[in-house]
Amino acid sequence: PYNHEFEPHKAVRCRFRDAGHTLGSAIIEIWVSEYGLATKLVFSGDLGQSGRTIVREPAAIDEADILVIASTYGNRQHTSLAATEDKMIELIEQTLFERSGNVIMPAFAVGHTQEVIYHLQRLTREGRLQPAEIFVDSPMATDAMHITRKFIDLFDDQRKHLAGRLAWDKGWPHLHFTESIEESKTLNQIRSGAIIISASGMASGGRVLHHLKTLLPNPRNSVVFAGFQAPGTRGDALVNGVRIPANVNVHSG
Structure with a gap:
């Protein structure tokens, strides 16, 4: 489910967030602890547009040390x-x-x-x-x-x-x-x-x-x-x- 943290490893925490692309699509936040330092990675495929029908708005991610994201529409403006x-x-x-x-x-x-x-x-x-x-x-x-x-x-x-x-x-x-x-x-x-x-x-x-x-x-x-x-x-x-x-x-x- 969205918004619930889980630990696949004692040094790793993860959380899925709604990507607003298709039903069930998700952004994943990953916190990795190594040598006393914590690094946050965020990965997402396509993100949904704001104001789309059916699915919810994409969740807002406040911060990330490393961001990997799809860029299909990264260089253009959508028609309203x-x-x-x-x-x-x-x-x-x-x-x-x-x-x-x-x-x-x-x-x-x-x-x-x-x-x-x-x-x-x-x-x-x-x-x-x-x-x-x-x-x-x-x-x-x-x-x-x-x-x-x-x-x-x-x-x-x-x-x-x-x-x-x-x-x-x-x-x-x-x-x-x-x-x-x-x-x-x-x-x-x-x-x-x-x-x-x-x-x-x-x-x-x-x-x-x-x-x-x-x-x-x-x-x-x-x-x-x-x-x-x-x-x-x-x-x-x-x-x-x-x-x-x-x-x-x-x-x-």
């Missing part, structure tokens, strides 16, 4: 949540209801997919987004959805109530989960009105590849990347327009 939502609404409305196409959203199975579903459902409930059929096409993402639903107590306090009202499982009529490869391929036969959320988030593998191959050439459809695209990945190439026709609609959040 409000601006990101407005852009997503515009892209979805244009694609589904003006061009009668489909939206393909490559998304990481754990954490990212759950946040996307949260936003889509909330925006629909608020009347800011017209109802659309949402398909989660990733077995790992489906499993992660059910696990997330079981641990609402780890959500941000301000969002527990809303999260309890949202359908993270098969209780919402517009949310569908595909399991088999055959079901996944059938999604490509939908002519319009669908949001297909599929892994992997950088389009480096997974079921999203056959959706891109089938649906991307049609100018009525759009691909929306909402997550980080590492240099050299297929997602990065698509976002930067490498080797794709000019009429293909690719967007990044």
Whole structure:
């Protein structure tokens, strides 16, 4: 659990703190005593953004002698949540209801997919987004959805109530989960009105590849990347327009 110290060795104390990145992500504080001197090490992978949905804010660490931390977004400013939502609404409305196409959203199975579903459902409930059929096409993402639903107590306090009202499982009529490869391929036969959320988030593998191959050439459809695209990945190439026709609609959040 978070915020409880333990001693894996008589000269070492450790404590996990909430990293606010995905459900269960942690920063670890380590105090090492050697030759009468104490040294504090702090290690973390990615840290969550302030004000994100679902997960709590990252814990504040007051001090460290040695700090090791991931720096995926260390050299850039994030777009505000409000601006990101407005852009997503515009892209979805244009694609589904003006061009009668489909939206393909490559998304990481754990954490990212759950946040996307949260936003889509909330925006629909608020009347800011017209109802659309949402398909989660990733077995790992489906499993992660059910696990997330079981641990609402780890959500941000301000969002527990809303999260309890949202359908993270098969209780919402517009949310569908595909399991088999055959079901996944059938999604490509939908002519319009669908949001297909599929892994992997950088389009480096997974079921999203056959959706891109089938649906991307049609100018009525759009691909929306909402997550980080590492240099050299297929997602990065698509976002930067490498080797794709000019009429293909690719967007990044």
